Amino acid sequence: MIKIINLYKSFNNKPVLQGIDLEIYDGETITIMGGSGQGKTVLLKTIVGLIKPDKGQILIDGIDITRSDKKTLYMLQKKFGYLFQNSSLFDSMNVFENVAFGLRYLNLSKEEIERRVKMYLSYVNLYNVENLYPSELSGGMKKRVALARAIAYNPSYILYDEPTTGLDPQTAETVTDLIISLQQKLKVTSIIVTHDIKAAIKVSQRVALLHNGKIVAIEEGKTLLFSKNPFVQEFISAALINYG
Numbered sequence: 001m002i003k004i005i006n007l008y009k010s011f012n013n014k015p016v017l018q019g020i021d022l023e024i025y026d027g028e029t030i031t032i033m034g035g036s037g038q039g040k041t042v043l044l045k046t047i048v049g050l051i052k053p054d055k056g057q058i059l060i061d062g063i064d065i066t067r068s069d070k071k072t073l074y075m076l077q078k079k080f081g082y083l084f085q086n087s088s089l090f091d092s093m094n095v096f097e098n099v100a101f102g103l104r105y106l107n108l109s110k111e112e113i114e115r116r117v118k119m120y121l122s123y124v125n126l127y128n129v130e131n132l133y134p135s136e137l138s139g140g141m142k143k144r145v146a147l148a149r150a151i152a153y154n155p156s157y158i159l160y161d162e163p164t165t166g167l168d169p170q171t172a173e174t175v176t177d178l179i180i181s182l183q184q185k186l187k188v189t190s191i192i193v194t195h196d197i198k199a200a201i202k203v204s205q206r207v208a209l210l211h212n213g214k215i216v217a218i219e220e221g222k223t224l225l226f227s228k229n230p231f232v233q234e235f236i237s238a239a240l241i242n243y244g
């Protein structure tokens, strides 16, 4: 379980996170929504220990990642798969090497690495692409390779930062369906950051809304559109205008 307690983070006196409290239950998929610049990426990076908060705690299975020494931090970070906002594949490595990247640290045989890379690529419906380079891939394929890389460590938690942003609607739908199938296959706990309301409703049990540095609403995914919460209503109508 992940427990976020009274979390604060400012950059150059500009407050971003202002007292976040949120529990993420084992096995659930939760979506964090919020407008651009509200601190969604900062929150994800803080959860995995890439950003140090000014105040507050984040307990990962009971251990506070914000105050852990290097060794503990490393141990905790191995529990996470992270799909970064821009996919961030290594351009100089081909698909095989990108997916195998994290596996190199696990002392596996060459054959085992090859077997796993193939397996994880098949999970994201990619076949015979091992020798291609990121520049040769479409946006949707890049996302899927990044997804295969994120799950290759066998994480307990997968964090997705805007997994469908920048994709055409059909590819976005494919990626959303993939997230659901990975969820069922791997039984992981997932945190998704997105402003794609359709995707949020489809994949998540709960949706949390981040606004002015706080979680202002937590709703069930399936009843999100019927929420009486004014922040949620405002977010939904703004999203309908902005993103069609």
Ligand SMILES: Nc1ncnc2c1ncn2[C@@H]1O[C@H](COP(=O)(O)OP(=O)(O)O)[C@@H](O)[C@H]1O
Binding pocket: 011, 012, 016, 034, 035, 036, 037, 038, 039, 040, 041, 042, 043
């Ligand atoms: N490393 C950083 N240094 C300074 N400001 C940052 C840094 N990272 C994020 N910010 C600021 O924090 C705010 C929230 O950013 P971000 O989490 O990326 O928003 P979003 O909700 O769009 O993901 C933005 O105003 C951004 O400029």
Ligand SMILES: [Mg+2]
Binding pocket: 040, 041, 042, 085, 161
């Ligand atoms: Mg972001």
